[in-house]
Amino acid sequence: MVLIPKTKNLIIFVSLILAFNAATLCNGGITSRFVRKLAAATDMPLNSDVFRVPPGYNAPQQVHITQGDLEGEAMIISWVRMDEPGSSKVLYWIDGSNQKHSANGKITKYKYYNYTSGFIHHCTIRRLKHNTKYHYEVGIGHTVRSFWFMTPPEVGPDVPYTFGLIGDLGQSYDSNSTLTHYEFNPTKGQAVLFVGDLSYADTYPNHDNVRWDTWGRFVERSVAYQPWIWTVGNHELDFEPDIGETKPFKPFSNRYRTPYKASNSTSPFFYSIKRGPAHIIVLASYSAYGKYTPQFKWLEDELPKVNRTESPWLIVLMHAPWYNSYNYHYMEGETMRVMYEAHGFVKYKVDLVFAGHVHAYERTERISNIVYNVVNGICTPVNDSSAPIYITIGDGGNLEGLAKNMTEPQPKYSAFREASFGHATLDIKNRTHAYYAWHRNQDGYAVEADTLWIFNRYWNPVDESTSATA
Ligand SMILES: *[C@@H]1O[C@H](CO)[C@@H](O)[C@H](O)[C@H]1NC(C)=O
Ligand SMILES: *[C@@H]1O[C@H](CO)[C@@H](O)[C@H](O)[C@H]1NC(C)=O
Ligand SMILES: *[C@@H]1O[C@H](CO)[C@@H](O)[C@H](O)[C@H]1NC(C)=O
Ligand SMILES: *[C@@H]1O[C@H](CO)[C@@H](O)[C@H](O)[C@H]1NC(C)=O
Ligand SMILES: *[C@@H]1O[C@H](CO)[C@@H](O)[C@H](O)[C@H]1NC(C)=O
Ligand SMILES: *[C@@H]1O[C@H](CO)[C@@H](O)[C@H](O)[C@H]1NC(C)=O
Ligand SMILES: *[C@@H]1O[C@H](CO)[C@@H](O)[C@H](O)[C@H]1NC(C)=O
Numbered sequence: 001m002v003l004i005p006k007t008k009n010l011i012i013f014v015s016l017i018l019a020f021n022a023a024t025l026c027n028g029g030i031t032s033r034f035v036r037k038l039a040a041a042t043d044m045p046l047n048s049d050v051f052r053v054p055p056g057y058n059a060p061q062q063v064h065i066t067q068g069d070l071e072g073e074a075m076i077i078s079w080v081r082m083d084e085p086g087s088s089k090v091l092y093w094i095d096g097s098n099q100k101h102s103a104n105g106k107i108t109k110y111k112y113y114n115y116t117s118g119f120i121h122h123c124t125i126r127r128l129k130h131n132t133k134y135h136y137e138v139g140i141g142h143t144v145r146s147f148w149f150m151t152p153p154e155v156g157p158d159v160p161y162t163f164g165l166i167g168d169l170g171q172s173y174d175s176n177s178t179l180t181h182y183e184f185n186p187t188k189g190q191a192v193l194f195v196g197d198l199s200y201a202d203t204y205p206n207h208d209n210v211r212w213d214t215w216g217r218f219v220e221r222s223v224a225y226q227p228w229i230w231t232v233g234n235h236e237l238d239f240e241p242d243i244g245e246t247k248p249f250k251p252f253s254n255r256y257r258t259p260y261k262a263s264n265s266t267s268p269f270f271y272s273i274k275r276g277p278a279h280i281i282v283l284a285s286y287s288a289y290g291k292y293t294p295q296f297k298w299l300e301d302e303l304p305k306v307n308r309t310e311s312p313w314l315i316v317l318m319h320a321p322w323y324n325s326y327n328y329h330y331m332e333g334e335t336m337r338v339m340y341e342a343h344g345f346v347k348y349k350v351d352l353v354f355a356g357h358v359h360a361y362e363r364t365e366r367i368s369n370i371v372y373n374v375v376n377g378i379c380t381p382v383n384d385s386s387a388p389i390y391i392t393i394g395d396g397g398n399l400e401g402l403a404k405n406m407t408e409p410q411p412k413y414s415a416f417r418e419a420s421f422g423h424a425t426l427d428i429k430n431r432t433h434a435y436y437a438w439h440r441n442q443d444g445y446a447v448e449a450d451t452l453w454i455f456n457r458y459w460n461p462v463d464e465s466t467s468a469t470a
């Protein structure tokens with residue numbers, strides 16, 4: 001006898017399928033039960049210790065460094081002088097040597113609404129030796145200030161290297177706590193991968209650019225001594241036609257430089273560098289990325305050039321996350337995901353993708369969502385051993401506060417999520433293993449709140465075992 005379901009049975013049958021689907025989609029990972037105090041994030045006032053102007057006539061301030069070439073043999077040194085342009089010279093020497101080298105930079109200056117910047121200096125020093133401590137001096141002619149940095153080891157597959165990860169930092173008391181935790185973390189980061197949204201000056205009336213200056217002074221204590229690799233976020237746009245400011249990224253572009261030409265990029269907002277065992281691709285969520293655009297064409301050329309024998313770890317930085325299970329910035333990263341996921345990140349086996357924008361922390365399983373086309377309707381993220389792990393680390397502590405509202409239940413692809421401020425470290429050991437740890441600000445400096453041994457997709461493409469603790 002053929003069983004023909006009555007309407008009622010059919011409804012039950014359909015509901016069962018739906019329930020089954022919900023069960024496979026949801027209740028995946030850990031939503032941390034950590035309880036934090038619910039205080040708003042408040043910006044540090046202008047007279048805070050961290051914003052103090054260094055003493056002395058025309059003293060250089062807001063000193064910051066970033067990698068200046070493809071392989072880490074150059075450094076871009078930047079600083080601001082307020083009283084007069086002064087010399088753009090950098091003196092530098094190897095630790096213990098008395099042979100001083102010198103290089104000359106360039107000066108830039110900009111206006112934003114009724115704000116006029118100081119004299120912004122950028123100087124690239126080149127032909128540095130790898131794995132070497134350098135001292136440098138800026139402010140020549142007036143008030144000289146001295147700093148130092150370590151160059152990275154020569155690019156190669158088994159040179160250990162430790163990156164710090166910070167996003168959406170801003171300049172609140174929580175931002176200061178995040179930076180302090182990064183500095184005192186016993187896992188010493190050697191360079192910071194910064195995933196965008198620096199000063200949040202744009203949240204002030206007329207984007208008060210004085211808050212770009214205070215931010216520069218605040219982070220100097222880290223970024224004058226180790227390079228921060230810059231990604232741009234929406235708070236770098238500073239696009240405000242109402243007050244006549246129609247050139248996107250004007251303050252950021254004048255103040256922060258990236259070595260984009262070294263990777264044949266035509267824009268400072270997307271580029272790549274090699275550093276130790278890693279090939280790092282920086283993408284721009286707020287520059288055109290559709291087919292035939294400069295960013296699309298650059299990435300299309302760039303991905304096949306990544307040599308995993310030389311640089312086993314392929315890491316991507318961007319601002320707007322592709323996989324985000326918080327109730328904020330709904331699907332903002334979706335169009336870029338559709339453009340780049342299948343033929344880019346999965347095809348070329350990207351190890352890790354770091355993003356910010358959502359002010360919380362989240363780590364996914366290795367997943368992709370690349371089967372969907374406009375007729376088949378198959379659009380569920382699935383486990384994929386060729387796909388990256390996606391980490392949202394927009395929890396630097398800016399004044400906008402935490403993203404606490406999560407979608408419920410937690411989607412299956414989300415391995416760990418928590419709305420707390422913090423930072424992370426990625427400790428690359430060799431071509432097969434890296435140790436990743438996320439730290440929340442409420443804990444002691446050495447406490448790791450979410451950890452994972454990450455296995456390289458090219459050399460060691462086996463499943464990671466989650467050792468997360470909530
Ligand atoms: C810029 O304009 C605002 C009001 O529009 C004013 O409060 C501020 O003092 C001005 N700043 C400068 C540097 O003139
Ligand atoms: C910021 O943190 C540093 C280092 O922990 C501390 O010395 C300083 O007083 C803090 N400043 C503010 C305004 O909280
Ligand atoms: C940039 O382009 C030039 C000219 O085509 C080429 O020689 C060089 O290898 C390219 N550099 C990179 C990093 O791809
Ligand atoms: C990749 O890097 C290795 C190690 O440096 C080198 O021997 C090899 O020639 C490179 N491959 C390509 C295609 O450039
Ligand atoms: C996907 O991977 C996670 C973590 O390895 C695992 O817990 C889960 O069972 C996997 N799901 C499927 C459908 O294989
Ligand atoms: C959380 O977000 C959802 C979806 O946007 C919304 O419906 C809900 O009201 C929010 N809850 C709170 C407490 O803000
Ligand atoms: C790579 O590092 C991991 C973790 O430290 C270690 O267990 C493994 O033996 C190392 N591999 C090689 C080839 O040294």
Ligand SMILES: [Fe+2]
Binds near residue numbers: 235356357
């Ligand atoms: Fe953002």
